[in-house]
Amino acid sequence: MIEVRSLYKSFGDKVVLSDVFARFEPARTSLIIGASGSGKTVLMKCMVGLIEPDKGQVIYDGASDLIALPETERRRIRQQIGMLFQGSALFDSMNVEENVMFPLTMFTKMTYKEKLHRVNECLERVNLSHTNRLMPSELSGGMKKRVGIARAIVMNPRYLFCDEPNSGLDPQTAIRIDELIREITLEYRITTIINTHDLNSVIGIGDYIVFLFQGKKEWEGDRYSVLRSDNQALNDFVFASRYFKEIRDQLVG
Amino acid sequence: MVIFGAMISFRFFYHFGRYLTLLRKCFIHLGKRSVYWNETMRQCVDVGVGSLVIVIIFSLFLGAVLTVQTAYQFTTPLLSRSIIGSIVTNTAIIEMAPSVTCLILAGKIGSSIASELGTMRITEQIDALEMMGVNSAAFLVLPKIIAGTVMVPLLVMIGGFLQIWMGLMVGVWTEVLSAEEFMQGSIQYFIPFTVTFALIKATTFGFIIASVASYLGYYTSGGALEVGRSATQAVVASCMLILLWDYLLAQMLL
Numbered sequence: 001m002i003e004v005r006s007l008y009k010s011f012g013d014k015v016v017l018s019d020v021f022a023r024f025e026p027a028r029t030s031l032i033i034g035a036s037g038s039g040k041t042v043l044m045k046c047m048v049g050l051i052e053p054d055k056g057q058v059i060y061d062g063a064s065d066l067i068a069l070p071e072t073e074r075r076r077i078r079q080q081i082g083m084l085f086q087g088s089a090l091f092d093s094m095n096v097e098e099n100v101m102f103p104l105t106m107f108t109k110m111t112y113k114e115k116l117h118r119v120n121e122c123l124e125r126v127n128l129s130h131t132n133r134l135m136p137s138e139l140s141g142g143m144k145k146r147v148g149i150a151r152a153i154v155m156n157p158r159y160l161f162c163d164e165p166n167s168g169l170d171p172q173t174a175i176r177i178d179e180l181i182r183e184i185t186l187e188y189r190i191t192t193i194i195n196t197h198d199l200n201s202v203i204g205i206g207d208y209i210v211f212l213f214q215g216k217k218e219w220e221g222d223r224y225s226v227l228r229s230d231n232q233a234l235n236d237f238v239f240a241s242r243y244f245k246e247i248r249d250q251l252v253g
Numbered sequence: 254m255v256i257f258g259a260m261i262s263f264r265f266f267y268h269f270g271r272y273l274t275l276l277r278k279c280f281i282h283l284g285k286r287s288v289y290w291n292e293t294m295r296q297c298v299d300v301g302v303g304s305l306v307i308v309i310i311f312s313l314f315l316g317a318v319l320t321v322q323t324a325y326q327f328t329t330p331l332l333s334r335s336i337i338g339s340i341v342t343n344t345a346i347i348e349m350a351p352s353v354t355c356l357i358l359a360g361k362i363g364s365s366i367a368s369e370l371g372t373m374r375i376t377e378q379i380d381a382l383e384m385m386g387v388n389s390a391a392f393l394v395l396p397k398i399i400a401g402t403v404m405v406p407l408l409v410m411i412g413g414f415l416q417i418w419m420g421l422m423v424g425v426w427t428e429v430l431s432a433e434e435f436m437q438g439s440i441q442y443f444i445p446f447t448v449t450f451a452l453i454k455a456t457t458f459g460f461i462i463a464s465v466a467s468y469l470g471y472y473t474s475g476g477a478l479e480v481g482r483s484a485t486q487a488v489v490a491s492c493m494l495i496l497l498w499d500y501l502l503a504q505m506l507l
Contacts, residue, residue, distance in 0.1 A: 048384060050380055050383060050384070071282065072282065075282065075386040075388075076386070078383070078384055078385065078386040079385070079386040081384060083381065083384040085377045085380065085381060086377070087376055087377060089376060089377040089378050089380065089381040090378075091373075091378055091381075092372075092373075092376075092378070102385070103385050105285070105288055106284055106285060106288060106385065106386075106387055107284070107285075107385075107386065161384075
């Protein structure tokens, strides 16, 4: 479980996050949604310690406040975190196998055979068997995301962070990536936090949704309550098109 | 004027402080040694083998030019022609091989390191390393600095040897002086310390090229434009520092 308590972050005069509270439970796909520039990525990067917040706490499992921990302790917690980046962030100089194997090489004493077995297991899990020798430049956008997921789960993480996992993907591939993340979350009982502004993700996998608006938590709920919410800012964001608005009116009406 | 000076000083100390912090970060929380060893070897191949062709071509031409131009300036019959061999050898060892070769290497290695790290930064690969709990500075920068510090002196030695050899060959081909005269001049006025001096310079310059380029690449922010800018800055800053340290080392050691 991860708990965010009263998080503040500004860049110069611009307040990006202001008094954000949230609680992310294990075995649930939690979504942080909001328009571009609403502070989603900054919140996520504060939660993993890539950006230092001005004030607030990020509590892992009710005990450790990541913000207050020294660098060595942070690294220990980070080894329990898997992260899928927006652009996948695969290492260009390594092939698929080496990319996925990298955390194992860095932090375990497994033999090459054991590591390869684990890598193949993860690649199979994301439906990418037999792509071991391909370089990142030879992969499609969806494949890169899946390799990113395989690399994120190879160490059996307790927490999974995904920064806009389906941006730049076609709707079908995006849904497949969402389903994959949800399956993995339930299978391994991971605390999964996804940063997105994709409506399909909101409706499809949002067990817990935090809506950020101008740096503040404007609304929270699940994928069922999002359809019936009367929060104006949320409705303007989720049902941005007239078509979706009509559907929502029919549902609520 | 005072405000401008203060701003320049502030920027200098800001960058110098951050540069030292990065170097310090390279030596703390190191992970598995075997992984670092493999990465260092990969960088040595990149820096050393990757720059070998340009060093060979550059050194051969520089050696040829050195002999022709030195011979052009010593037309008087009062001086022995073996003096040409002496000047070519000493100039190659003291200045041309370590300094001028390193200026070329600053362009080749510096831009390559800065753009590699800059691209890794803007595509979040460095963030990905940090997220895994890897000390990205130690993993990415330290092997490059070691490779630069070890491989650049080797390249300089090869470069120096080729410059002298080519100088001799061109002297013989153009009938400016015989091989015996060239060798006689080279040996007669040879000071062994110049080799040590050249290696000290090459090691220093190798460190400067790798560390400055790594610093500028590692802290790149923005997009493709900024990566290009970092690469250019890396080359310019490395060249300036090489020239500065060239003078300082000559002043201190000769």
